[in-house]
Amino acid sequence: MPLLEVQDIVIRFGGVTAVAGVSFEVAERQICGLIGPNGAGKTTTFNCISGIYRPNSGRIVFAGQEITGLPRHRMTGLGIGRTFQNLALFRSMTVRENVLAGAHSSGRTGFVASAFALPQVRREAAQASRRADELLALLNLERVADAPVTALPFGWQKRVEMARALISQPKLLLLDEPAGGLNHGEVDDLAGLLVDIRRNFDLSILLVEHHMSLVMRVSDKVAVLDFGKKIADGTPEQVRADPAVITAYLGAGDGHAHAA
Numbered sequence: 001m002p003l004l005e006v007q008d009i010v011i012r013f014g015g016v017t018a019v020a021g022v023s024f025e026v027a028e029r030q031i032c033g034l035i036g037p038n039g040a041g042k043t044t045t046f047n048c049i050s051g052i053y054r055p056n057s058g059r060i061v062f063a064g065q066e067i068t069g070l071p072r073h074r075m076t077g078l079g080i081g082r083t084f085q086n087l088a089l090f091r092s093m094t095v096r097e098n099v100l101a102g103a104h105s106s107g108r109t110g111f112v113a114s115a116f117a118l119p120q121v122r123r124e125a126a127q128a129s130r131r132a133d134e135l136l137a138l139l140n141l142e143r144v145a146d147a148p149v150t151a152l153p154f155g156w157q158k159r160v161e162m163a164r165a166l167i168s169q170p171k172l173l174l175l176d177e178p179a180g181g182l183n184h185g186e187v188d189d190l191a192g193l194l195v196d197i198r199r200n201f202d203l204s205i206l207l208v209e210h211h212m213s214l215v216m217r218v219s220d221k222v223a224v225l226d227f228g229k230k231i232a233d234g235t236p237e238q239v240r241a242d243p244a245v246i247t248a249y250l251g252a253g254d255g256h257a258h259a260a
């Protein structure tokens with residue numbers, strides 16, 4: 001059974017059909033790239049999976065359960081974590097506090113238990129703290145753990161966001177342009193990190209990304225969108241050689257063609 005099934009979703013904004021019947025699957029422990037020229041519908045599809053938009057039609061099934069149209073605050077509890085293209089960190093907090101903030105939405109104890117600091121709450125807090133330490137180490141953020149997050153370079157802030165998503169132990173991690181704004185060396189590090197994350201956390205990753213060499217390097221499979229439709233779906237080698245993909249990128253004339 002696939003972990004994520006996107007079945008024929010359609011998303012319209014007024015007169016614009018941003019996504020016109022897209023289907024694809026992400027298997028357990030798979031890294032799936034979602035690519036396409038500008039305006040192809042990648043972010044809209046992504047926002048639908050993470051509960052920001054509700055599709056006009058079609059279904060989204062996660063771990064066998066239909067999640068179509070569920071609000072985004074339910075997604076973390078179900079096992080879907082995400083990062084944002086333009087970062088959504090708490091700017092007044094330290095790196096560690098930002099990572100721990102991701103754990104709060106996944107705690108099992110309720111409001112009353114928290115208010116009275118019951119033992120279970122203390123246990124959860126201790127667990128979250130241990131997980132934060134592990135993540136800070138894995139993502140090479142130990143030395144800056146107590147620094148204000150805004151003092152970090154952009155590439156590092158992206159890793160903080162990834163740690164915040166991982167602390168809730170998602171089964172599916174949605175990454176929106178994680179390589180955006182990174183330099184060459186940082187993109188190389190990111191490629192290694194994504195593979196490490198999949199191995200260490202036993203999860204699947206859906207990656208929306210313009211950085212073609214990164215996508216082709218880390219993905220087990222790639223789905224390609226163009227004008228709101230899926231035009232190809234397969235291994236990086238299959239997709240790279242697909243005439244429809246080559247035409248879509250050459251036709252787009254947006255500078256990404258060289259990388260396809």
Ligand SMILES: Nc1ncnc2c1ncn2[C@@H]1O[C@H](COP(=O)(O)OP(=O)(O)OP(=O)(O)O)[C@@H](O)[C@H]1O
Nearest residue numbers: 013016017018036037038039040041042043044045
């Ligand atoms: N909120 C919105 N209101 C109206 N139209 C929108 C909205 N969001 C997206 N669109 C339109 O839907 C289409 C798909 O946009 P989307 O952002 O999903 O593409 P994309 O593949 O992520 O592009 P990019 O790579 O440039 O981020 C575009 O034509 C876009 O202008």
